[in-house]
Structure formats: structure tokens, C-alpha cells
Amino acid sequence: MTTQDKDFTHFLTSEVDLKLTIKILSIIGNIKDRPITEILKDPYLKYSFLNKNDEIPELYVTCQLYSDNKPLLLPVQTSYTSFNLHWIWNQWLEIPIKYKNLPLNSQLNFTIWKAYSSNKSIPVGGSTFRLFSKNNVLKTGKHRLLVYPGIEGDGMDNSKTLSKNNNPTKMDKLNKLLRKYDRGDIPKKEWLDNITFKKIDEIFLEDCIDTPNLYMYIDLPQFDFPVLYNEKKYSIPSSISFVSKTHQIVKIVDPESFRENLVEEKHRKLVRGHCLNIDIKPNAKIRDELQKILKYPPTHILSSEEKNLLWKFRNYLTRDKKAVTKFLKCVMWSDPNEAKQAVDLLVKWNDIDVEDALELLGKDFQNTNVRRYAVLQLKKANDSDLQLYLLQLVQALKFENIEREQGVESTLADFLVQRAINNPILGNSFYWYLVVGVEYEQGDYSKMYGKIIYQFLTSLLEVPDGIQRRDIFRRQGELIDTLKYISNEIRLSKESKAKKMEMLKEYISDPKNGLADISPLPLPIDATIEVTGIIPEKSSVFSSSLMPLRLTFRCVDGTEYPVMFKIGDDLRQDQLVMQIITLMDQLLKKENLDLKLTPYKVLPTGLDQGLIQFVPSSYSLATIISNYNNSIQTFLRKFNPDDTSPGTYNIRVGAMDTYIKSCAGYCVISYLLGVGDRHLDNLLMTTSGNIFHVDFGYILGRDPKPFPPPMKLCKEMVEAMGGAASTHYQCFRSFCFSTFSILRKNSNLILNLFGLMVDANIKDIAIEPDKAVMKVQERFQVNLPEEQANQFFKTLIEESVNALFPQMIEKIHQWAQYWRK
Incomplete structure (x- = not known):
């Protein structure tokens, strides 16, 4: 208690x-x-x-x-x-x-x-x-x-x-500080903590000796x-009555005596009792204070005074769409009168943004009317925007309090089902997100997702092409089951890699397995692509321990679509990271900043299995540096020669521009998401100059290597721009600052998306779910003004470029990879 x-x-x-x-x-x-x-x-x-x-x-x-x-x-x-x-x-x-x-x-x-x-x-x-x-x-x-x-x-x-x-x-004082650190009274900054603990160990050794x-x-x-400390209180009977010679004595229990914070509760009632439901205008000082409150990030906990201030000027705040979420946090929902006033006020509010509607669908807002209002605002989003947030909206279904025994009674569930029926592309993603939810969740949540699948598939029968669309889901499931079977066979086989590749091609070629030639079928990972089979000659097996399959699908329009099918890994973390990168790419493009990012698709299809889009013509930086004289420039020059461009080192201007922009974009994004375990094998580049990251097994600041740099920016990447003194490197820094600035303006949206994923049991979020959103928020530096934020990021870039320890770790990694081969 x-x-x-x-x-x-x-x-x-x-x-x-x-x-x-x-x-x-x-x-x-x-x-x-x-x-x-x-x-x-x-x-x-x-x-x-x-x-x-x-x-x-x-x-x-x-x-x-x-x-x-x-x-x-x-x-x-x-x-x-x-x-x-x-x-x-x-x-x-x-x-x-x-x-x-x-x-x-x-x-x-x-x-x-x-x-x-x-x-x-x-x-x-x-x-x-x-x-x-x-x-x-x-x-x-x-x-x-x-x-x-x-x-x-x-x-x-x-x-x-x-x-x-x-x-x-000195050691006694340090021990006192360490206890505060363990309790969470001292803020944690991993890069500084590592240095501090190293120094503490030195002081400890000196103290032991001296x-x-x-x-x-x-x-x-x-x-x-x-x-x-509190002495145990002994319970007293709820009521005692007896009759004396002169009087009948009856004990009457005050029902409020058992309520928490009794003084605070009465103070709130007195304060808010004088706040009549009229439009009170704040003075200049209070307006500034209100604006300060409205700029708080979603994770900020409002004080009692701030809540009372928001309630007092609630009618005035209806003019500001950004005030809705803060106002609803000040409401005492256990008070029926306050709850009714708050709900009645929502209809007067200006239309809110999608990011605020997402926050209202989190577990902190349980009122049915508030959640219905949030869904009403979501209805104004188009299908392409809804696709960007669909992963989180499926998670938000957990907070809908859907009855266990009755049918689905949820405004959000009804809304998603209807939009999924109206748009087959959206419906494809919705279906597979629910399937994965059934397999990964347990108990009531798993049953809840199963009920919504049933509602979706049943509702499909009411539309003209519903039977055909249900059949598509069945055929997609059969395709995944077939790929799972052959993948397990190859993994368990003790044959050489060449034999395993031959086994895969023979299995695909066999007409009985229905893989080489199939009726046009939308791919589960990308329903905009219809495929007619897998090309055996262009399919192979990767050399990693899990032996994932590289499959090349033949498309209806004659093109090819390569994917990786992987068993043995929980791909939901990779899926989340790629969804956020896709969203960030869209946010940057809305500000006319195209950083040539490569957000490939990831789709878990079941427990520890799934599909990953394969980016063609891409090579790891480790391979490029090894095969092209330790020079990324040489690689770019081979595939993009232009003798008329000495300013870009005889590399086509567009390729150099793509390289610089994509490098800046991924440096900022990987920093904001705290992507760890960055080495030259999981940094890839296409022949046209697009740098992109793969393998997101460590996020939110986690890293298996000691003292990782804030972002992955090795000397070879800087040298490809012409060195730290070149104009290209200055352009790279400028793109970094612009990217950081734009994404900071949209930090609330990204934080709300992470907030909805806290209960998704994704590996690096589940380690400290209560701190996951704060870890992302800390990297945005939302409390800093623009100029200081740019200076902060400038320091990060310099630290990353000049970090020597990661270079040593990279060399060790390269030797480990060499001996493993």
C-alpha cells in the first residue's frame, strides 16, 4: 500500500x-x-x-x-x-x-x-x-x-x-551519492556515468590501499x-452503540476520514468551487504561465497549483487546440460534477492534432467520452497518415476496457475495423498486427485481439469483395506457413551452405509446394505489391546463425521484390524503429527536407518470425572499406563517375548529395532513438550513395560495447566528404542541425507513439517501461532553446568524430568477424 x-x-x-x-x-x-x-x-x-x-x-x-x-x-x-x-x-x-x-x-x-x-x-x-x-x-x-x-x-x-x-x-561521501543514484534521485546519463564509475573505482582502490x-x-x-516509520493502527468497528443510564451513545463514522489527502481534496473543492463555468480572461502574467504549462512534454506531471490554474481558465483555453490534453489531466475524474463539466467542454474545443489524439488514447485516459472524442479527431486523418500510426493504435486497444464475455464494444476498435474494410492496404496491415498480437500477448489481451479479428473478418462479408479479401488472408497465411516449414528444415539440416541453398531452390521449384507459380497475391509485408511466385535462381540462404532465407518474388508488373524471411528473432523492435524512421522521413519531407532515407519494411508474422524487405544493390561499409582501399569515395566514384565534377572528387553531384544527406539523417535519427551496437557491418550503402542502418537489436541507449559514441560517424565517413575542413562536411553539419530542429518540433508526436508502446513487451522498452519515454525525451533536449540545442548537437558531432575508443572496438569487431569466417 x-x-x-x-x-x-x-x-x-x-x-x-x-x-x-x-x-x-x-x-x-x-x-x-x-x-x-x-x-x-x-x-x-x-x-x-x-x-x-x-x-x-x-x-x-x-x-x-x-x-x-x-x-x-x-x-x-x-x-x-x-x-x-x-x-x-x-x-x-x-x-x-x-x-x-x-x-x-x-x-x-x-x-x-x-x-x-x-x-x-x-x-x-x-x-x-x-x-x-x-x-x-x-x-x-x-x-x-x-x-x-x-x-x-x-x-x-x-x-x-x-x-x-x-x-x-571521500569514499563515504561517494557511497551516499551512489545510494541516491540507485534510488533514481540523481538523473542518469550513461556516457557520463561510465566515466564517473571508472573514477569511483580508482578512488575505491586508493582507499582500500591507504x-x-x-x-x-x-x-x-x-x-x-x-x-x-508508522505504528500499526488497529481497526475499530465501523459503528458502536450502547445505552447508558442517561444517554444512548452512538459512534458515527465519517466516510471522508478514510480518503487519501483529505486536506488537499477539500482545498481543491474550495478552490474549484469558486471557479464558475464562465469565460474568465487571464492577465498577461497568467497567460505566460499558461503558455509555459501548455509547452510541457507529455510526460510532465502537473502540480496541484498548475491543475487548479488550468481548471480556472478552462473556458479561455478552448481557443487553443494544444490545451486539451493538459486540461484533461487537471480533471478529478472521480468527481462526477467535474467529469461532466470536462466532457461538456470538449465539444467547444478547436480541432486537435493527431499527436494529441494519440495521447488521449493512452492508458492515462480511461474516460469513455474522452476516448470517443480522440477517435472522432482521428477520423479526420487520411489513410496514409493512419497507416503511420496503426501499430500504436492496435496497442491502444488494450486500454479500451473491452468486455471479456460480451462482443467488442469499443469506439476505437469499430473505427479501425471500418477503416480497414474501406482500404485493403490498411486492412492488410491491421490484420497482421492483430495476428501478432494474439500470439505475443497473453490472457485477456490475446483473447481481445482474437475477438477483433473475428469482428473484422465477419464485417468483411458485408462488402462486395469481402469473400475474396478473406481468401487473400488465408492464402497469405499458407504462404507464411510454407516458408516457415522450409526455413526450419534448412536450419536443422547439417549439410553445407551450398547444399542448403540447393535444397531451398529445389523446394521452391517443386510445383507441389506452390511457391514458384502462384495466383496473384498481395504480399503481407507490402499489400501494394502483387506477386505471382518466387524465383528459385535468385533465392539463397544467408550465412548468419539463424540461416534466414533470401527470397526474390516475381511481381505482376514484371519487376522483382526481394525479401528476407527470418525465424528465431523477435522482429517487433525492428518494426517499431523502422516505423518511427518512416514517420520521421515524412515529417522532414513536409518541411521540404528530403534526406534520401531508406525506410525499408519489416513485418513480424508470428512468434519470432517475419519478413524484412531486402534493399538491392547495397553493401555494408565494412565490405566497401575492405574492398575499395579503405575509401568510401572510391566506391562512390566507381558507380557514379563524373570527370566534370572536381568539386565532388569526380563523383556525380547527385550521388555525393545523397551520401551527405542520408548520412546526416541517420546520424540524427539513430542518436534520437538511442540505437546501439553500431559497427560497419550494420551500416549499409547503395551504389547510388544512400547510407542506411539495419539490425536494431539495441535501442534507447542500450549498447553491448563500452563507451559507445553518441552517433555512428567514423573517420572513413567524414573522409568521404573531403575531411572535416571541407565544404561538404559543413553541409553535412547544417543538415544535421536542420534535421534535429525539425524533429524537435515534432517531439510530442514521437513521444506519444513511444508512450503507446510501453506495454507492448518489446525487448528494450520492457527493461524499464516506466523510463522508456523519458529516455527518448531526454535526447530531444526539449527544454533547451533553439540556439542552445544546435550548440548541444554540434558538441555531439565533435564527440562522435573524435571518439578513439569506438575505433578500437571497431577494429576488434573486424578481427572477430574475420576469425568467425
Whole structure:
């Protein structure tokens, strides 16, 4: 249970029904030697301390709970541990008492022991640790305890073995900061954190060598929120009545006494009770304050004062379409009167943008009327725009509260089904998104997607070509099942790659399998393309561990459409990244900035399987640099020669322009999405100069390599522009600034799309779903003015170009690839 006070949330110890546990980590420092005279007098001490055969003494730790200068329980101790060079336990000790029963002055008494004789031990040192801070907050996380040598911990209120150092060292101060960092009180910046932790390790090693003291490290359980001390309250019967000699006494329970934040609730009612439903005009100062609130990103949590201000001027705000989402966040939906006023006000509002409608379909807005209003605004979007957001809209169906037993009752579901029926291209994507939802989701969500598929396919029967369209879905499913079968056969085969390729071609050529020649069929990955079969001679098997198939489809118009069919990978993360890149490409083109991006299509078709569009005439930068004398320029010159263009190094001007623009576009986009694991094998380039990225297994700042650069911009890429002093490189930087500026203006749309994907269980989002949107928002630097944002990005480019460590990692990667081959 938590107690919430608007912007402050905490636990109470009286509600924490868990046993107290402590993890004994390690001991750092030196054990002080006993006086030589004492050792020589006692044979046991002589054996224990003068035996040079033991590299490190065997110790154990006891822990006992004290309160009011008395032990509350018997001590618990660590189990036997064999040490090598350091005293490291990493053992959890369970104290047989629950947090809710802890006294406020609880202390843990630690003593480190060494075996003295067969039935006796001597104390190496002791320490007393207080469980609650001065503010009555339960201590959590890692702590460093000062150990007093040669004595036991006393556990007293005025302890002489208090674990806190009266003269804190640099390491003590750092440990305090590290606890704040673990709790999330200090903002995390991965590139800076890596440098900081490296320096902390150096300070830690120096402290271990130089310190004359002995320290013990412990770890206490972490909680999502601070835990405040609170005595357990005992329940009182809801009503008590009895009759005395003179009066009948009846206890009446106040129903509001059990509500959270009672004072705050009454204050809100008083404040908003005076805010009549009239059009109050704000003065200049309040207008500025309102505009500041409206510019907050979607993730910003409004304060109580800001919410009251929005409510007060709600009629005035109806003139501004950007105010809808902020206003709806200020409404207390549990209050029927407020909820009714808010819903009635929506009809007066100016039409909102699609990005705001998407936010209203998230899980933070459960009111049916609000969601219906959002769908009403979505109806104004054309099919091409709707296709860009369809992946998120299918996810938004989870928040529609569709009844389990009844039919589908959802404005959003009805809207999507109707638009999917009206447009076969949109309907194709809608169908496959639902199919994947059924397979990846569990429980009620999976059943919900199944019901919507049934509603869609049933509704198709009411349109003239509905039977034929249903048959298309059936044939597409059979095609995918056939490809899945042959892909599994090839993966399980122990034959050579050449034999596997021959097996694939023979399977495709066999008329019984229905792959070489088929009736015209829209491709699942791109329903605008109708295919009539797979060309056996142009199909092969890739060399990677999952052995994906490269299939070339023959199209109705005589062209070819190459794809990769892959089994064993969850392609939903790649699908999300490519959808965002496609959207960003459209946003840039609306601003007349065509960066020659190559947003290829990705479609998961089931559990760990799917189709990926294959971009023809493309080579990895690793292959280009290896085969063309370490020069991208040489590659471009071979396929785009122009002796009349010395300014572009005898490369056709259009090809150099394409190279510079696409390089700038992907540098900015890969930075904003936090794409990791960038090396020259997953950066590709076409013969016409289009640079593009593939393989998005790491996003949102995750990277398997240490100290990755902010963006992938290696020296070979800069040299192809003519070096950092060339005019082409200056053009590249200018395109970067323009791209960053345009996408920052559309940051709310992108953040809302990521917000709808938080519950999609996509790998890198699922790691920290509550922080996923914030990670993207941080990269947009939405709080910086335009000039400072450009300066920030200029620094990023310079850091990326001058980063030496990634160049070393790239060389290691190249050698690893070489030996793997």
C-alpha cells in the first residue's frame, strides 16, 4: 500500500508485511595485529595469528536486532565461506521480524568473528547500524559500516561502535551519492556515468590501499518509494452503540476520514468551487504561465497549483487546440460534477492534432467520452497518415476496457475495423498486427485481439469483395506457413551452405509446394505489391546463425521484390524503429527536407518470425572499406563517375548529395532513438550513395560495447566528404542541425507513439517501461532553446568524430568477424 500526496509517494512500515533481510557483502581493509606479547602467551592466539600458511583468515559475521539497549532476537550468522584473496560473502541473512513490527529506534548489531579454539571465537571487530534515519525513513541500498577493531558491536542507543564515521572520507561521501543514484534521485546519463564509475573505482582502490580502518559493506532491500516509520493502527468497528443510564451513545463514522489527502481534496473543492463555468480572461502574467504549462512534454506531471490554474481558465483555453490534453489531466475524474463539466467542454474545443489524439488514447485516459472524442479527431486523418500510426493504435486497444464475455464494444476498435474494410492496404496491415498480437500477448489481451479479428473478418462479408479479401488472408497465411516449414528444415539440416541453398531452390521449384507459380497475391509485408511466385535462381540462404532465407518474388508488373524471411528473432523492435524512421522521413519531407532515407519494411508474422524487405544493390561499409582501399569515395566514384565534377572528387553531384544527406539523417535519427551496437557491418550503402542502418537489436541507449559514441560517424565517413575542413562536411553539419530542429518540433508526436508502446513487451522498452519515454525525451533536449540545442548537437558531432575508443572496438569487431569466417 502507498500513501500519495500529489507529487510525493511513500510506503508506511505498518503496511510492509515482509521479513527484515540484510545482505552481508564484504569486508575491506586490514585486521589489526594482536600485540606480540599477548600472542606468545596464548597458544591458541599463536596458532591463529602467526600461521603463515593461511593467506587470509576465515571469518564469519553475526547480526542481532537491538532496541532500547536490549536485544530483541537471537543473533543470526553467515554460513561457512571459503575465502581466497578477499572477504566476500554476498549472503542474505533473514531476521525473524517483519518491517511492520520494527520499533523506531531499531539497530543492527554486527560483530565479525574469528575461530579461536574448537568451541570459542574472538571478535575481530564490531559495528552498530541504525535502521531509520533522523527523518524516520527506513534506510535502503548499500552501506559502508565502520568496524571498531577487537570489540563486539554494542547495539546501544549511545553506541560506541556506531557505523557512521565522524570524519567522513571521500569514499563515504561517494557511497551516499551512489545510494541516491540507485534510488533514481540523481538523473542518469550513461556516457557520463561510465566515466564517473571508472573514477569511483580508482578512488575505491586508493582507499582500500591507504585506509588504516576496517569497513564492512551491507546491502538492504530497495523499495519503489521511501518507507516511513508508522505504528500499526488497529481497526475499530465501523459503528458502536450502547445505552447508558442517561444517554444512548452512538459512534458515527465519517466516510471522508478514510480518503487519501483529505486536506488537499477539500482545498481543491474550495478552490474549484469558486471557479464558475464562465469565460474568465487571464492577465498577461497568467497567460505566460499558461503558455509555459501548455509547452510541457507529455510526460510532465502537473502540480496541484498548475491543475487548479488550468481548471480556472478552462473556458479561455478552448481557443487553443494544444490545451486539451493538459486540461484533461487537471480533471478529478472521480468527481462526477467535474467529469461532466470536462466532457461538456470538449465539444467547444478547436480541432486537435493527431499527436494529441494519440495521447488521449493512452492508458492515462480511461474516460469513455474522452476516448470517443480522440477517435472522432482521428477520423479526420487520411489513410496514409493512419497507416503511420496503426501499430500504436492496435496497442491502444488494450486500454479500451473491452468486455471479456460480451462482443467488442469499443469506439476505437469499430473505427479501425471500418477503416480497414474501406482500404485493403490498411486492412492488410491491421490484420497482421492483430495476428501478432494474439500470439505475443497473453490472457485477456490475446483473447481481445482474437475477438477483433473475428469482428473484422465477419464485417468483411458485408462488402462486395469481402469473400475474396478473406481468401487473400488465408492464402497469405499458407504462404507464411510454407516458408516457415522450409526455413526450419534448412536450419536443422547439417549439410553445407551450398547444399542448403540447393535444397531451398529445389523446394521452391517443386510445383507441389506452390511457391514458384502462384495466383496473384498481395504480399503481407507490402499489400501494394502483387506477386505471382518466387524465383528459385535468385533465392539463397544467408550465412548468419539463424540461416534466414533470401527470397526474390516475381511481381505482376514484371519487376522483382526481394525479401528476407527470418525465424528465431523477435522482429517487433525492428518494426517499431523502422516505423518511427518512416514517420520521421515524412515529417522532414513536409518541411521540404528530403534526406534520401531508406525506410525499408519489416513485418513480424508470428512468434519470432517475419519478413524484412531486402534493399538491392547495397553493401555494408565494412565490405566497401575492405574492398575499395579503405575509401568510401572510391566506391562512390566507381558507380557514379563524373570527370566534370572536381568539386565532388569526380563523383556525380547527385550521388555525393545523397551520401551527405542520408548520412546526416541517420546520424540524427539513430542518436534520437538511442540505437546501439553500431559497427560497419550494420551500416549499409547503395551504389547510388544512400547510407542506411539495419539490425536494431539495441535501442534507447542500450549498447553491448563500452563507451559507445553518441552517433555512428567514423573517420572513413567524414573522409568521404573531403575531411572535416571541407565544404561538404559543413553541409553535412547544417543538415544535421536542420534535421534535429525539425524533429524537435515534432517531439510530442514521437513521444506519444513511444508512450503507446510501453506495454507492448518489446525487448528494450520492457527493461524499464516506466523510463522508456523519458529516455527518448531526454535526447530531444526539449527544454533547451533553439540556439542552445544546435550548440548541444554540434558538441555531439565533435564527440562522435573524435571518439578513439569506438575505433578500437571497431577494429576488434573486424578481427572477430574475420576469425568467425
